Amino acid sequence: MGLRTRIALVTSTTVVVAAVLLGAVVHARTADDQARRAAQAAEAELLRALDDHTAGVDTGLLVNTPELPVPLRDTVERHPVRATYLQLRPPSGPPQMWAATRVGGDVVAVRQSYAAQTRTLRGLDRILIGAGALVGALGCLVGVGTAVAIGRRVTDSTRTAQRIAEGDLGARITPKGTDEIARLGRAVNTMADALAERLESERRVTADIAHELRTPVAGLVAAAELLPPGRPTELVRQGVGRLRHTVEDVLEVARLDVPGLERTSLEEMLLGDIARRAASPWPNVEVRVVRDVVVRTDPRRVERIVTNLITNAHRHGAPPVVLDVNGTCLRVRDHGPGFPEHLLAHGPVRFRTGAADGGGTGTGLGLGLTIVAGQAKVLGVRVRHENTASGGASVTVDFGAVRDGVTQPERTQDASTAD
Missing domain, CATH: 1.10.287.130 (Signal transduction histidine kinase, dimerisation/phosphotransfer (DHp) domain)
Incomplete structure (x- = not known):
């Protein structure tokens, strides 16, 4: 899960949880206030009914009614007090607020409808749910927007740091703010x-x-x-x-090492011809041209790359040394012990050779591969180091990285050996 997604989820979750908690608090406080007011009104109605009953006026006072809720009946029978009880689910009819007390041996009570308060509370709940949903949606939008803004800044910084790591020491981050x-x-x-x-x-x-x-x-x-x-x-x-x-x-x-100092002199030549010419001083190097193509490149620099690869293969690897040309890929491989893990992971390191590691290390780790990497960077081609499954080190130079400099294949021919 990326940083943007995490920030968006945390922000949205926080806003939604806050909206739910606030709605629950408002609901509970409103419900309590309604119940308290209804209880006070029922108790006042009970007192007026008792006064009217004493005066002989019929006010609808309920005496020993079987409809009286059991909890309320038990309370007033055990204690000589006035008590109220909210019956939200009566056997029939709307919710009711009861008020009762004991007079002599009788239990007298009054009741009032609680339907208006219930409707008001349900309307409030609908408003709270709608407002909560709106706030949650706005919170999600704010969270996503914040995450995108922060993520974009982090991504820009990461890209710039990657460019610096790849050798572009002139790349800089433009800081915004003080965070x-x-x-x-x-x-x-x-x-x-x-x-x-x-x-x-x-x-x-x-x-x-x-x-x-x-x-x-x-x-x-x-x-x-x-x-x-x-x-x-x-x-x-x-x-x-x-x-x-x-x-x-x-x-x-x-x-x-100086950017822009080295200039290329581009020519269109068959990659196989460049490889044969570079390998000509080594009669024991086998040159195999599987598929030849015309590339627009600097032949002198390509020959320098091939010369260094073959030299290092002879110096630190083992015969036979093979130079393959297949399309836009040129590969030099030997049959020695192969590259060590740190080279495969981090690339060649200047002034570090196989002898420093206590033994041979394929095509070498000194200035040879460092020059290869530098020349390849000037040409704009890719260099890949790997160990072959059959043993030995392999270095592939891929001219396909500069697609505008490669034309259609000119010819396919059998493997040949440099003279």
């Missing part, structure tokens, strides 16, 4: 400001470090090329090469 929801919106804005400042500081530090390292790394590469041939030289060149690639990756991540 709790407005204070929550201001707190979310403050959090977003602090988060944006921290991420920008982190990006600047990362970019500055990478820029500072480029010059000495370039010098190391040049110096390594001048070393005499031999095994030590090969090890130095491999280490320097990995260092250079790491620095370039860090710079690329820093650029991808």
Whole structure:
């Protein structure tokens, strides 16, 4: 049950219950006041009848009448008092108010019709029911309106917070008023400001470090090329090469972190051709094109995505590595241990690799998948990480997210292997 429904139900229920209780109180107080006045009138009539009876005037005083209600008869026979009794359901006729007392050995009484009071009370009940229904309906409308207004504000705040969580650090909530929801919106804005400042500081530090390292790394590469041939030289060149690639990756991540900095150069190409070209440096990667389509995208960025996925599959997975193209979906999968649960739940985390977890983790968790996610965001495509039922990690890049950039299928062909 959503917040809007709860607020509407609570408000409506409160109004209805209040209307019912108020109507019950008004009914009870009116009924008591009518009975008290009728009893006083009956008792006064009894006294006048007794005076007239003593004077020898016949006033219709009832003496030892069998119609006298039993509770009233018992009361006046046991105690020498005047008493009244409201008989709402007599054997015949309308309700009656009785007044009786004992005179010598006789019980004398008078009675008055209570029909007028009953009709008045029923009319009041009809008015109370109508008013209660009207108030209840208005209360329901007010409750629904209040719930919709509050729900809309909460929904807007939730959407903005979700946009911030998805990386739109410029999104902000517009607080209205000074209530709790407005204070929550201001707190979310403050959090977003602090988060944006921290991420920008982190990006600047990362970019500055990478820029500072480029010059000495370039010098190391040049110096390594001048070393005499031999095994030590090969090890130095491999280490320097990995260092250079790491620095370039860090710079690329820093650029991808800046919204609007990266620009795309769109072309219309067969997705299968892009996949084959990207996989060509790896002769042991099997490329399977089930259904090829023309996509309007940036081939260089797509090749960068495929290169990183294949590299991570070789580094952290196990052969065979397969690159599938089926329509607008491009998938790289290996047959290693698969992705850990935290990656499947939260996505790739930069600078966190399989070695940090004490073993291989499929297609890797370092900068490779972080760059894939950044490039995919620039292209506007979806990336999905999963573990296959037969074992291994699988990363699917879906170009169907940008439907305006996909034309009709060009051709269907059998699986092929990259040369």
